[in-house]
Amino acid sequence: MTKKKNSMDKVYVLSDFDGTVTVEDAAVALLNEYCPMDWYEYVRKWERRDTTLRESLKEMYEHIIATKVQVEDFVGKNVLVRKGFPEFVRWCDKNGLGFTVVSEGLDVVINKVFEKYDVDAKVLTNRMLFKGNKVTIEFPETPPLCHHDDGEICGTCKSSHVKRLQDEGWTVVYIGDGKTDVRPGSLADVVFGRRSLARTFTEQGRYFFPFENFVAIRERLGNILAR
Ligand SMILES: [Mg+2]
Numbered sequence: 001m002t003k004k005k006n007s008m009d010k011v012y013v014l015s016d017f018d019g020t021v022t023v024e025d026a027a028v029a030l031l032n033e034y035c036p037m038d039w040y041e042y043v044r045k046w047e048r049r050d051t052t053l054r055e056s057l058k059e060m061y062e063h064i065i066a067t068k069v070q071v072e073d074f075v076g077k078n079v080l081v082r083k084g085f086p087e088f089v090r091w092c093d094k095n096g097l098g099f100t101v102v103s104e105g106l107d108v109v110i111n112k113v114f115e116k117y118d119v120d121a122k123v124l125t126n127r128m129l130f131k132g133n134k135v136t137i138e139f140p141e142t143p144p145l146c147h148h149d150d151g152e153i154c155g156t157c158k159s160s161h162v163k164r165l166q167d168e169g170w171t172v173v174y175i176g177d178g179k180t181d182v183r184p185g186s187l188a189d190v191v192f193g194r195r196s197l198a199r200t201f202t203e204q205g206r207y208f209f210p211f212e213n214f215v216a217i218r219e220r221l222g223n224i225l226a227r
């Protein structure tokens with residue numbers, strides 16, 4: 001725990017999707033399959049701070065050439081969730097913990113995965129619209145929440161949702177694996193991290209729990225809540 005609060009009885013879990021809920025990054029898999037250009041250039045541009053996250057996501061995702069049916073078929077066939085994820089969502093629900101997926105990925109992808117695994121959970125993410133095989137991206141979760149001192153503009157502002165929930169009195173548990181999880185993770189009360197989130201937190205000397213799957217998270221969280 002990074003910040004000790006008096007009570008853990010109002011707990012909200014926010015989880016990243018790609019590479020966190022899923023074994024592999026589904027958005028990356030989709031780009032590799034349907035984006036006929038070097039889409040990673042947009043990631044590099046963002047990493048150099050030559051563009052905002054929102055702009056780079058829009059550029060990148062709108063270069064995908066695929067119909068909604070193609071995207072859903074691809075996701076249905078190729079995307080797997082980490083062990084224990086559907087059970088974890090039901091466990092949160094049964095135990096009064098809030099649960100929402102916060103993602104810089106794509107609603108069509110996440111909805112398809114939830115359908116495949118029979119998961120019913122809230123999702124805050126970017127919207128993928130189709131006209132034939134042309135893709136347009138909208139950011140329904142951004143305004144008016146996203147304000148960052150360094151000028152960053154998110155697609156879906158994960159950190160704003162951490163802050164909003166904390167303002168409402170929730171203890172926020174954040175689960176993530178990537179660069180866009182560092183900012184919200186730094187604000188959260190408890191963090192589960194993998195990959196680049198884990199590396200950054202280790203470098204910064206921040207406390208977090210490493211995880212491989214949602215069985216381990218449920219056990220660890222169960223222990224924390226029982227204290
Ligand atoms: Mg991720």
Ligand SMILES: [Zn+2]
Nearest residue numbers: 146147154157
């Ligand atoms: Zn933001």
